[in-house]
Amino acid sequence: MKPLDGKVALVAGATRGAGRGIAIELGAAGATVYVTGRTTRTQRSEYNRPETIEETAELVNHAGGRGIAVQVDHLDPDQVQALIARIESEQGRLDILVNDVWGAEYLAQWNVPVWEHSLERGLRMLRLAMDTHIITSHFALPLLIRNRNGLVIEVTDGTAEYNDKNYRLSLFYDLAKTSVIRMAKSLAYELLPYQCTAIAVTPGWMRSELMLDHYGVTEENWRDAVVKEPHFIISETPRFVGRAVAALAGDPEVARWNGQSVSSGKLAQVYGFYDLDGSQPDCWRYLVEVVDAGKPANATGYR
Structure with a gap:
């Protein structure tokens, strides 16, 4: 079945x-997916990672959708405006907007107070985390609201409940990720008259390419990293949050989540999807009940 066909x-x-x-x-569910970023096979961004948007588009195609790679710097309004004009010209509609631009891990100075943190790096982090999302929404939403049931997903790190109670190791990082949650709440209000929905979604401890490299493992042997960091046992693949977003996009009653902050783990329990290994990791509950409580690493009952 392809619930997002068309x-x-x-x-x-x-x-x-x-x-x-x-x-x-989203591709596996049948959608046509425009994938954007700055790194292509011929040009790398300041992030200097090997992954490219062309690879992502090919993976979308392989999953059963249609992937279209477009190089875009989402801090450049002209580039974003041109992207939306292209989508309108080629498709005539936009049903799902996922604001996931980030790429600022290398800028963070963890556990460094604001007066010692690099101001240049901190402000750049905020621009990448917030300005990119705002610029993209500014140009994309007029196309999205032409049809009812449009969906906006603001991807962040942490739920509103968790972030309200916890300092996220850097004023700039804390502000960046919490602001995205508030952005979803504001968009929910503005989209309501158009029968469209905005939701803040967070993955758990995600085994991204960067995180796997950090621990010197691959997806195939990721459990070896537990030797260095025992709590890594609660981690999840990027496909888990992907399935969370696809579930929301395919839900005819998705408006029930409007303005809320939800995690991949919570949505898995509601929609009944699983990670690639057949588990349902509930990272944010684990962080509170195990990590923050000072208990030894044990994911039993949490995945």
């Missing part, structure tokens, strides 16, 4: 990580 999606920031996982799963 639907058009834009995954802004789909070069790697959550964006790639989301694009693949």
Whole structure:
């Protein structure tokens, strides 16, 4: 079954990580997916990673959808405007917008107070996390609201409940990720008259390409990283949050989530999907009940 057959999606920031996982799963559900980012096979962004938007588009095709790669710097309004004009010209509609642009991990200085943190790096982080989403929504939403039941997903790190209670190791990072949650709430209000929905979605501890490299493992042997970081046992693939977004996009009653902040783990319990290994990791409950409680790593009952 292809519940998203005929639907058009834009995954802004789909070069790697959550964006790639989301694009693949939207494609698997039958959508035409525009995947954007700055890194192509001929040009790398400042992030200097090997993953490309062309690879993501090919993975979407392989999953059963139609992937279309477009190089876009989402801090450049002209480039974003041209992207939306292209989608309108080629498809005549936009049903799903996923704001996933990020690419700022390398800018963070963890556990460094704001007066010691690089101001240049901190402000760049905020621009990548927030301005990109706002610019993209500014140009994309006039096309999305032409049809009812449009969906906007704001991808962040952490739920509103968790972030409200916890300092996220850097003022700039904390502000970046919490602001995206608030952005979804504001968009939910603005989209309501058009019968469209906005939701903030967070993965758990995601085994992105960057995270796997950090621990010196691959997806095939990721459990070896538990030796270095025992709590990595709760981690999930980028496809898990992809399945969360695909489930939301295929739900005729998705408006019930409007303005809310939800996690891949919570949505898995509601919609009954699983990660690639057949598990349902519930990372954010694990962080509170195991990690923050000072208990030894044990994912029993949490995946």
